[in-house]
Amino acid sequence: MADDYLTRGLWICVDGVEGVGKSTVARALASGSAAHLATEFSSAPFGRALEGAVRTAPHFIASSEVGQSLVFLGDFYEVYASEVAPLLAGGTTVISDRGYLSKYAYQEVVLTGALGDTAARGLLDAIFGHLPTPDLTLHLVASRNVLRERLVARDGECDDARLAFMAQAHRAALRRLVRAPDLRVTTIDADRSLDVVTAEAVHATTGLDRSTRRS
Numbered sequence: 001m002a003d004d005y006l007t008r009g010l011w012i013c014v015d016g017v018e019g020v021g022k023s024t025v026a027r028a029l030a031s032g033s034a035a036h037l038a039t040e041f042s043s044a045p046f047g048r049a050l051e052g053a054v055r056t057a058p059h060f061i062a063s064s065e066v067g068q069s070l071v072f073l074g075d076f077y078e079v080y081a082s083e084v085a086p087l088l089a090g091g092t093t094v095i096s097d098r099g100y101l102s103k104y105a106y107q108e109v110v111l112t113g114a115l116g117d118t119a120a121r122g123l124l125d126a127i128f129g130h131l132p133t134p135d136l137t138l139h140l141v142a143s144r145n146v147l148r149e150r151l152v153a154r155d156g157e158c159d160d161a162r163l164a165f166m167a168q169a170h171r172a173a174l175r176r177l178v179r180a181p182d183l184r185v186t187t188i189d190a191d192r193s194l195d196v197v198t199a200e201a202v203h204a205t206t207g208l209d210r211s212t213r214r215s
C-alpha cells in the first residue's frame with residue numbers, strides 16, 4: 001500500500017500584508033522548481049467573483065463584515081480542496097501566495113469589527129480547525145514606509161486607512177502565532193533587497209524534509 005506520508009508534497013505558504021513581496025517571492029520560489037504556485041482565489045465562479053471584488057476594493061467589499069469574511073474563508077477552503085490537497089496528495093509541493101496565516105489575520109481584523117475579538121477568534125479557530133496547517137509559513141515583514149513606497153509604486157496610491165488596516169492585520173498575525181504556536185514559521189525581513197529576501201526564502205525551504213511534515 002502506498003504510504004502517503006512518504007510521498008505527498010509540502011504545503012508552503014508565503015504570508016504577510018500586501019506590498020510586502022509575497023507574490024514576487026512565491027513566484028521566485030516556484031520558478032525553476034517542480035513546485036506548483038497556488039492562486040489566492042479559486043477558479044470556482046464565486047472565487048472569480050471575489051477576485052474581481054478585491055481588485056475594486058481590497059478591504060471592505062460588503063455591508064456585512066461577517067458575510068464578507070465567510071466568503072473569503074469559503075473560497076480559501078475551495079482553493080485547498082480543489083488545488084492544494086490534490087497536488088499534495090500526488091506528491092507535488094505547493095506554494096501558496098497568501099496562505100493560512102494571512103487569511104486568518106485578515107479575517108480576524110474584519111470579524112473583530114463585527115463580533116468583538118473573543119467571538120471573532122472563537123469563530124476563526126473553529127473554522128481553521130478543519131484545515132490542515134501548512135508545513136512551512138514564510139512570514140514576510142517590512143516597515144510601514146517601505147510598504148507604502150512599494151504600494152504607491154505598484155498600485156499608484158496607498159492611503160493611511162489602508163496602512164492602518166495592514167498594521168492591524170500584521171498585529172493579528174503576530175497574536176495568532178503567539179496564541180497558538182502550531183505553525184512552523186520562518187520570519188523574513190522583507191525590507192531588504194529582493195535577492196537577499198529570495199535567498200533567505202529558498203534557504204528556509206531547502207531544509208524541509210519528512211521530519212517537518214504534517215503527521
Ligand SMILES: Nc1ncnc2c1ncn2[C@@H]1O[C@H](COP(=O)(O)OP(=O)(O)O)[C@@H](O)[C@H]1O
Pocket residue numbers: 016017018019020021022023024025150151153154190191192193194195197
Ligand atoms: N525585496 C523587495 N525589494 C524591492 N521591491 C520589492 C521587494 N519585494 C517586492 N518588491 C516590489 O514591491 C511590490 C509589491 O510586491 P508584491 O510581490 O506584489 O507584494 P504582495 O504580493 O505581498 O502584495 C512589487 O512592485 C514588487 O516588485
Ligand SMILES: Cc1cn([C@H]2C[C@H](O)[C@@H](COP(=O)(O)OP(=O)(O)O)O2)c(=O)[nH]c1=O
Pocket residue numbers: 017018019022040054055057058059060061068069072098102103106107110
Ligand atoms: C476584504 C478582505 C480582503 N482580504 C484580503 C484579500 C486580498 O488579498 C487582500 C488585500 O488585497 P490586495 O491589495 O489585492 O492584496 P495583495 O497585494 O496582497 O495581493 O485582503 C481578506 O482576506 N479578507 C477580507 O475580508
